[in-house]
Amino acid sequence: MGKTAIYPGSFDPITNGHLDILQRGACLFDKVIIAILTNPQKKCLFTVEERIDMISKCIETMPNVEVDTFGGLLVEYAATKGATAILRGLRAVSDFEYEFQLALMNRRLNRDVQTVFLMTGMRWIFTSSSIIKEAARFGGNISGMVPDLVRERLSAKLGGKL
Ligand code: ADP
Numbered sequence: 001m002g003k004t005a006i007y008p009g010s011f012d013p014i015t016n017g018h019l020d021i022l023q024r025g026a027c028l029f030d031k032v033i034i035a036i037l038t039n040p041q042k043k044c045l046f047t048v049e050e051r052i053d054m055i056s057k058c059i060e061t062m063p064n065v066e067v068d069t070f071g072g073l074l075v076e077y078a079a080t081k082g083a084t085a086i087l088r089g090l091r092a093v094s095d096f097e098y099e100f101q102l103a104l105m106n107r108r109l110n111r112d113v114q115t116v117f118l119m120t121g122m123r124w125i126f127t128s129s130s131i132i133k134e135a136a137r138f139g140g141n142i143s144g145m146v147p148d149l150v151r152e153r154l155s156a157k158l159g160g161k162l
Pocket of ligand 1: 008009010011012015016017018021049088089090091095119120121124125126127128129
């Protein structure tokens with residue numbers, strides 16, 4: 001049986017930093033499932049359906065990557081998918097503490113699921129969905145940080161400012 005990894009997150013919206021981790025993860029695993037966390041408490045700019053749509057278009061050329069949603073415990077979702085790994089990206093030191101806590105908690109909950117970290121590419125070290133949304137809100141130039149399709153969707157969402 002092939003090795004499956006779950007790449008969880010909000011992806012509100014997906015960025016080139018996410019895609020970098022995804023492309024590299026897809027070379028390490030037989031299958032990678034991008035799992036959008038559906039958390040009603042977290043306020044997102046894009047609906048889950050809109051995020052699925054953008055991601056689906058971005059992964060068209062990646063045959064072993066698929067997109068799905070999950071709520072509740074990540075390790076339980078991973079088990080239902082037969083996944084043995086959780087894929088996460090690390091940027092600056094600021095990501096480390098949170099990711100460390102999350103990985104240890106998930107390990108405590110299920111020792112059969114390993115968290116695998118990939119270091120971000122230097123180009124994407126300051127790329128995050130929230131910074132991109134912030135810049136886009138004020139008409140900042142975000143080309144090169146997100147796929148063109150995502151830039152267009154952001155522009156439409158924010159009233160054509162980009
Ligand atoms: P969260 O909602 O937990 O902040 P995100 O949806 O922003 O998660 O991101 C999901 C995963 O992608 C996390 O592991 C995060 O560290 C990683 N990630 C986000 N942006 C980048 C980037 N520019 N380079 C590498 N990894 C990234």
